[in-house]
Amino acid sequence: MDRKKLVLLLGALIVAIGTAFAARSMLTGAAAPQVDAAALPAQPEGPKVLVAKRALPVGTIITADAVxxxxxxxxxxxxxxxLDGEADMAKLIGTVVRNPITAGEPVTQGSLVSPGDRGFLAAALGPGMRAVTVxxxxxxxxxxxxxxxxxxDLMLTQAVSxxxxxxxxxxTILRNLRVLATDKFTETETTPDGKTVVRNVSTVTLEVTPKIAEKISVAQTVGTLSLSLRSIADNQSELERAVASGAVDLPEGATKEQEEKLLRQAMARPQDGAxxxxxxxxxxxxxxxxxxxxSQAAPAQSGGQPVAAGPAVPSGPTVRVTRGKDTTVESVNRGAGALLDRTGQGARAVGRTAPTALTTLR
Incomplete structure (x- = not known):
C-alpha cells in the first residue's frame, strides 16, 4: 500500500470517529431534558399555610415544633x-388549642386562643381538670x-397544739402540678431584648383534679402553703420508676405511638399519693x-356527765422508767443530764437483781 492511500484511509477513519461522537452528543442532549422532565414530580402551586406537625388535642400550648x-x-x-409571610409566629407561640387539630390539618384562627382572650384559661385546662389559685x-x-x-410540688406547714x-x-401533700398563671399573667413576660422578667407574685393558679382542688381548699385553712419548683428531668425519672414498679400499665401489643401517648399522659398527671x-x-x-x-376532758355524752379526762401528761422532757412490770413517767428538770446519768447508773445497779429499762421520751 502506497503512502497516498494510507493517508486517505487515516483521514476517513478520523472523520468517521468525529461524526460518531457528534451524533452521540446530539442524541444525548436531546434525550436529557425528556428524562429530567419525567423524573421531576409536578410542583404544587399555591401559598404556604400553617399546619399541625402532630395531633394537637384541646388544651395544647402551641410551641415552635408543633406547627x-x-x-x-x-x-x-x-x-x-x-399564611407564610403574613402570620406572626411570635404571637402564635404560647397560644392554646381550643378545638382538636389532627396532624397535617391547617391551623385556623378560630382554633386557637391567645393569652388574655376570654376563655383562654378554660381552654388551657385538660379534660376533667380544674383551676385553683393559692x-x-x-x-x-x-x-x-x-x-x-x-x-x-405543694407543701403544707402547720403547728399541732x-x-x-x-x-x-x-x-409535701401534692406533686407535679402545672402552673397555669401567675397573678393574672398566663404567659412569661420578656424584655425588648428577649430576657425573662422575674417578679414577685401574690397568687399562683394551678391545674388540678376535682379531688385535689378540694384538698387544697382545706389545706389553706390548716396551715401555710408553699411551692417548690420541680426539675424538668424529675418527671422522666419518676415515670421510669413507675413503669418498672407497674404503677403505669403499658398494654401488651401497643404501638410505639400509643405507648408515647400513655407516657405523656402519665407525666402530665398530678400526683396525689403518699x-x-x-x-x-x-x-x-x-x-x-x-x-x-x-388531756382535755372529752365532750359530755348526751344526757350524761362529762367523761373524765385522762392523766395529765408532764410538760417538758420526760423519762420512762420500767422496773419489772411497773412503768413510771418522770419529768426531767434543768439538771436533765445529771439526772439521766444517775438514773442510768441506778438502773444498771438494779439490773443485777431485777429487769429495768430506761427510755427517753420527747
Missing part, C-alpha cells in the same frame, strides 16, 4: 388560615422564679418529733 408551614392548593386556601409570697413562691408552664410543746411539721413530711425534731434536737397528747 409548620406547608404548600397548599390555591383553590383550597381559606381566609381563616395562617396565695404565695417571695418566700413561699420561690422568689418569683415560677412561670406559667412550670411544674411544682397539745399538752407541752407544740409539734411543727411540713409535708406524702412525705419533716417534723421539728428532724431539724432541731430541742423540738418535738411526735404528736402531742391532749
Amino acid at each position: 409548620g408551614f406547608q404548600l397548599w392548593p390555591q383553590e383550597m386556601v381559606q381566609d381563616a388560615y395562617f 396565695p404565695v409570697s417571695a418566700q413561699t413562691g420561690v422568689g418569683g422564679f415560677i412561670f406559667p408552664g412550670d411544674r411544682v 397539745g399538752d407541752g410543746q407544740e409539734l411543727k411539721a411540713t409535708e 406524702s412525705t413530711f419533716v417534723t421539728g425534731g428532724d431539724v432541731s434536737r430541742f423540738q418535738r418529733s411526735s404528736m402531742p397528747v391532749l
